[in-house]
Amino acid sequence: xxxxxxxxxxxxxxxxxxxxxxxxxxxxxxxxxxxxxxxxxxxxxxxxxxxxxxxxxxxxxxxxxxxxxxxxxxxxxxxxxxxxxxxxxxxxxxxxxxxxxxxxxxxxxxxxxxxxxxxxxxxxxxxxxxxxxxxxxxxxxxxxxxxxxxxxxxxxxxxxxxxxxxxxxxxxxxx
Amino acid sequence: xxxxxxxxxxxxxxxxxxxxxxxxxxxxxxxxxxxxxxxxxxxxxxxxxxxxxxxxxxxxxxxxxxxxxxxxxxxxxxxxxxxxxxxxxxxxxxxxxxxxxxxxxxxxxxxxxxxxxxxxxxxxxxxxxxxxxxxxxxxxxxxxxxxxxxxxxxxxxxxxxxxxxxxxxxxxxxxxxxxxxxxxxxxxxxxxxxxxxxxxxxxxxxxxxxxxxxxxxxxxxxxxxxxxxxxxxxxxxxxxxxxxxxxxxxxxxxxxxxxxxxxxxxxxxxxxxxxxxxxxxxxxxxxxxxxxxxxxxxxxxxxxxxxxxxxxxxxxxxxxxxxxxxxxxxxxxxxxxxxxxxxxxxxxxxxxxxxxxxxxxxxxxxxxxxxxxxxxxxxxxxxxxxxxxxxxxx
Numbered sequence: 001x002x003x004x005x006x007x008x009x010x011x012x013x014x015x016x017x018x019x020x021x022x023x024x025x026x027x028x029x030x031x032x033x034x035x036x037x038x039x040x041x042x043x044x045x046x047x048x049x050x051x052x053x054x055x056x057x058x059x060x061x062x063x064x065x066x067x068x069x070x071x072x073x074x075x076x077x078x079x080x081x082x083x084x085x086x087x088x089x090x091x092x093x094x095x096x097x098x099x100x101x102x103x104x105x106x107x108x109x110x111x112x113x114x115x116x117x118x119x120x121x122x123x124x125x126x127x128x129x130x131x132x133x134x135x136x137x138x139x140x141x142x143x144x145x146x147x148x149x150x151x152x153x154x155x156x157x158x159x160x161x162x163x164x165x166x167x168x169x170x171x172x173x174x175x
Numbered sequence: 176x177x178x179x180x181x182x183x184x185x186x187x188x189x190x191x192x193x194x195x196x197x198x199x200x201x202x203x204x205x206x207x208x209x210x211x212x213x214x215x216x217x218x219x220x221x222x223x224x225x226x227x228x229x230x231x232x233x234x235x236x237x238x239x240x241x242x243x244x245x246x247x248x249x250x251x252x253x254x255x256x257x258x259x260x261x262x263x264x265x266x267x268x269x270x271x272x273x274x275x276x277x278x279x280x281x282x283x284x285x286x287x288x289x290x291x292x293x294x295x296x297x298x299x300x301x302x303x304x305x306x307x308x309x310x311x312x313x314x315x316x317x318x319x320x321x322x323x324x325x326x327x328x329x330x331x332x333x334x335x336x337x338x339x340x341x342x343x344x345x346x347x348x349x350x351x352x353x354x355x356x357x358x359x360x361x362x363x364x365x366x367x368x369x370x371x372x373x374x375x376x377x378x379x380x381x382x383x384x385x386x387x388x389x390x391x392x393x394x395x396x397x398x399x400x401x402x403x404x405x406x407x408x409x410x411x412x413x414x415x416x417x418x419x420x421x422x423x424x425x426x427x428x429x430x431x432x433x434x435x436x437x438x439x440x441x442x443x444x445x446x447x448x449x450x451x452x453x454x455x456x457x458x459x460x461x462x463x464x465x466x467x468x469x470x471x472x473x474x475x476x477x478x479x480x481x482x483x484x485x486x487x488x489x490x491x492x493x494x495x496x497x498x499x500x501x502x503x504x505x506x507x508x509x510x511x512x513x514x515x516x517x518x519x520x521x522x523x524x525x526x527x528x529x530x531x532x533x534x535x536x537x538x539x540x541x542x543x544x545x546x547x548x549x550x551x552x553x554x555x556x557x558x559x560x561x562x563x564x565x566x567x568x569x
């Protein structure tokens with residue numbers, strides 16, 4: 001990960017100095033692929049890890065660190081389409097949802113200090129909940145699928161993903 | 176434009192990417208009817224607009240069409256309302272005519288069965304004055320109506336003619352205070368004078384307190400006044416009570432109970448006997464008793480005599496008949512019939528031929544606790560009256 005630039009701007013709580021990073025292409029490709037493979041392969045042995053949305057967390061991470069909404073859109077769309085291609089869904093379902101997640105994550109990074117672990121925890125929790133809810137809305141509205149949305153369960157899995165995202169982001173910061 | 180694109184570059188990219196993916200989704204997904212989602216979306220998006228346009232077109236055309244079709248509806252409605260009103264009036268008129276025809280038919284039937292000569296007349300007016308009970312009928316002297324003739328309906332007398340004109344006559348009703356007529360009661364033949372009171376109830380005067388008049392009793396014209404023929408119903412007693420000198424008897428005139436529209440004028444009155452039976456106006460009409468069956472002698476049971484006294488009287492009658500004894504005859508001290516005799520056995524013995532051997536006399540009855548016949552404590556036959564005769568009337 002290479003520091004691409006540094007800028008100071010007026011955000012919440014006064015002036016802040018934020019940094020923008022750049023990664024090598026291999027990292028931009030392999031990390032999402034690894035996350036998708038993890039989600040595809042690992043739940044075969046640990047079923048409860050089905051709800052660990054590593055592709056989502058990777059999208060959030062890259063969008064937060066890159067601080068560029070347009071690029072966040074592209075990250076999210078790309079990862080989502082790949083995820084769609086490996087699922088039984090029509091292409092675009094995860095793509096649309098992760099596009100929105102990438103955009104909002106990049107937009108949030110322009111306003112908040114996303115280096116803070118607590119903020120990362122909250123963002124991980126929030127984006128997981130948003131991802132699941134919006135997917136449920138799209139599935140019902142566009143595909144007419146009778147999916148169930150259980151808020152309590154979703155909140156619980158959101159906490160699990162938030163708990164994972166803090167060390168994961170710390171690990172990805174080392175790349 | 177370039178400024179806007181640069182200003183909202185991120186948002187534009189977002190919308191473009193999402194739109195592209197939506198198109199991708201639409202192209203892939205097939206709905207329940209195997210139609211691609213993009214086709215479904217297109218149809219769903221376009222059809223409401225088409226429906227809106229069609230609704231506007233149809234509504235406009237329907238409005239114009241209805242507007243032109245409704246021209247003249249107001250006039251048509253007014254015409255139908257007028258026709259409906261006319262038909263209602265006509266219907267009411269026909270109903271009234273039908274009721275009139277019924278009354279006229281009833282009057283005609285009464286006219287046919289009464290011996291007096293009657294003519295029908297219609298009430299055409301009433302007298303002036305609040306207290307006057309006077310009406311005018313459409314029959315006058317040209318129809319043979321003369322002063323003093325009785326006026327009645329099939330229910331009873333109404334009044335009498337007090338003035339005649341060529342085409343009309345004036346009738347004073349029996350409720351008028353100046354009206355008076357001789358009447359007689361049906362049950363006890365009590366004579367009295369019917370007087371009007373100026374209201375719906377008449378009074379019968381000149382009936383002594385000793386004479387018996389009961390509420391509900393019918394009064395008829397007596398013919399004593401030489402105006403009204405005898406035997407016309409007048410009314411039923413409502414109140415009958417003893418007065419200071421004479422009885423106070425109030426009577427509801429039967430001829431006025433159902434209103435007055437058509438009446439009968441008695442041109443030639445013929446006296447009739449006072450009927451014995453109840454008036455036809457009575458609400459309860461009794462059938463006559465059924466005739467006795469042929470060959471069956473009525474017995475106590477058949478007559479419904481089921482009390483102990485009835486059975487005892489019946490036994491005494493059969494005992495007397497078996498011994499050819501007539502109750503009520505014979506001097507005191509003469510031999511009474513043997514009441515211990517079995518009447519059925521005695522009747523069977525009487526039926527055998529005379530040359531047959533006489534059956535042994537019946538053993539004397541046990542006297543323990545009993546009473547010899549003929550003693551003063553023996554049950555007395557109903558000697559005060561003859562044995563009950565076979566019922567001849569119900």
